[in-house]
Amino acid sequence: MSALPLIAPRPPDRSRAARPPARWQRLDGAVAVAAALLLAAGCGTALWQRQWPLLLTMLGVSVLLGVLAVRSRRQARRWQQDLQRAHAATDALAEQQQRAAAVHSEDAQIHRALDVSRTAMMIADNDHVIRYVNRSVVALLRNQQASLREAFPDFDVDTLVGSSIHRFHVNPDRIRGILNTLQQVHHGRVRIGPVHFAQVVTPVFDEHGQRLGFAVEWHDRTAELQLETAVADIVAAAAKGDLDRRLPSAEGTASFLDGLTGGINQLLQSVGGTVGEVRRVLAALARGDLDQRMHGQFDGAFAAMQRDANATAEQLTAMVTRIQQCTGAITQAAGEIASGNSDLSERTERQAAHLEETAASMEELTSTVRQNAEHARQASALAHGAQDVAGRGSAVVGQVVTTMEAIQIASRRIGDITGVIDGIAFQT
Numbered sequence: 001m002s003a004l005p006l007i008a009p010r011p012p013d014r015s016r017a018a019r020p021p022a023r024w025q026r027l028d029g030a031v032a033v034a035a036a037l038l039l040a041a042g043c044g045t046a047l048w049q050r051q052w053p054l055l056l057t058m059l060g061v062s063v064l065l066g067v068l069a070v071r072s073r074r075q076a077r078r079w080q081q082d083l084q085r086a087h088a089a090t091d092a093l094a095e096q097q098q099r100a101a102a103v104h105s106e107d108a109q110i111h112r113a114l115d116v117s118r119t120a121m122m123i124a125d126n127d128h129v130i131r132y133v134n135r136s137v138v139a140l141l142r143n144q145q146a147s148l149r150e151a152f153p154d155f156d157v158d159t160l161v162g163s164s165i166h167r168f169h170v171n172p173d174r175i176r177g178i179l180n181t182l183q184q185v186h187h188g189r190v191r192i193g194p195v196h197f198a199q200v201v202t203p204v205f206d207e208h209g210q211r212l213g214f215a216v217e218w219h220d221r222t223a224e225l226q227l228e229t230a231v232a233d234i235v236a237a238a239a240k241g242d243l244d245r246r247l248p249s250a251e252g253t254a255s256f257l258d259g260l261t262g263g264i265n266q267l268l269q270s271v272g273g274t275v276g277e278v279r280r281v282l283a284a285l286a287r288g289d290l291d292q293r294m295h296g297q298f299d300g301a302f303a304a305m306q307r308d309a310n311a312t313a314e315q316l317t318a319m320v321t322r323i324q325q326c327t328g329a330i331t332q333a334a335g336e337i338a339s340g341n342s343d344l345s346e347r348t349e350r351q352a353a354h355l356e357e358t359a360a361s362m363e364e365l366t367s368t369v370r371q372n373a374e375h376a377r378q379a380s381a382l383a384h385g386a387q388d389v390a391g392r393g394s395a396v397v398g399q400v401v402t403t404m405e406a407i408q409i410a411s412r413r414i415g416d417i418t419g420v421i422d423g424i425a426f427q428t
Contacts (some may be wrong), residue, residue: 120218124165126211128179137218150193165388179214196221231264243272274302281309289318361413
């Protein structure tokens with residue numbers, strides 16, 4: 001709390017109260033001098049004229065004046081004491097007024113500080129009667145007055161001071177029991193219809209430990225709890241893949257709530273935008289469009305996701321290109337194989353014709369061999385049948401030799417035919 005200058009009355013000069021006023025001292029001196037002069041003149045006259053009665057009178061007057069002087073000094077001392085007491089009382093009153101002014105000034109400063117405080121404050125006495133409300137609590141309750149009247153139809157924020165603090169509770173007896181035994185700070189929550197309040201109740205004690213009352217801080221948590229519910233719904237939806245929902249604006253609430261709302265919406269926007277780009281690229285790949293890429297400015301993990309997605313698309317494009325190239329090569333090779341098969345078919349047909357010719361030749365050879373065998377059997381019969389025809393046998397042997405040579409020639413032809421068949425089988 002800032003200290004404001006206080007204007008206090010100037011304290012009286014205590015040294016003045018400790019001595020008689022100067023005019024009294026001068027009066028006492030003048031009276032003493034005048035009395036002394038009169039007495040001296042009277043006594044001198046009486047002695048000179050030998051008027052003894054006058055001398056006695058002068059002496060009596062001197063005694064009387066002495067007595068009066070003594071009494072005057074006593075009275076002056078009493079007046080001085082009374083004056084000192086009066087000055088002391090005046091000083092005490094001035095100090096009391098100064099302290100009261102200081103207390104009043106401090107109270108005024110505290111009152112002004114509480115009035116402009118952004119914390120909603122309410123002060124109640126030990127009987128639970130509201131004695132003070134600052135502007136913040138009035139504004140807070142006035143803002144929720146319509147909702148509060150749903151539970152308390154006679155609620156009026158302008159009549160708070162002087163009313164019971166229990167008017168905000170459905171069960172006042174329970175709250176009264178808590179406050180009557182409260183020795184330390186108490187945190188509580190109050191729900192009135194759709195409105196949620198948080199309260200911090202602090203008991204106030206004097207220097208003797210006697211409770212004087214309570215200071216109550218009010219916090220409107222309605223918007224905060226609504227935001228908590230909305231955030232829970234948004235998070236649940238996001239966990240299920242719904243990234244299109246957003247939190248409503250929190251303007252007019254606490255700055256941290258507004259910042260939290262904006263931050264969550266920005267997070268959803270960033271994640272949703274990144275996922276949307278990934279979905280777009282994947283959908284294009286599914287349609288066979290390999291030219292689509294993730295575009296935009298991304299940071300952190302989203303930038304890594306962008307690089308990976310684009311790299312995947314590039315790799316897939318390169319793979320498809322290589323597959324297309326391989327397919328072309330396979331097609332060309334298949335064409336060459338088809339051409340080779342056509343040539344092979346032609347060669348096979350020619351070889352088949354050669355085989356037919358070879359088969360015919362082998363049939364001829366078989367017939368020749370059969371004939372030769374028959375001839376040999378006949379020759380053997382003739383050789384064994386008659387030796388008389390030995391001479392003729394020599395000629396027959398010559399024929400046999402000739403026949404064997406023919407057989408040898410036929411065998412060579414069979415070997416050639418067998419080689420041709422092996423070549424055809426190897427080509428097939």
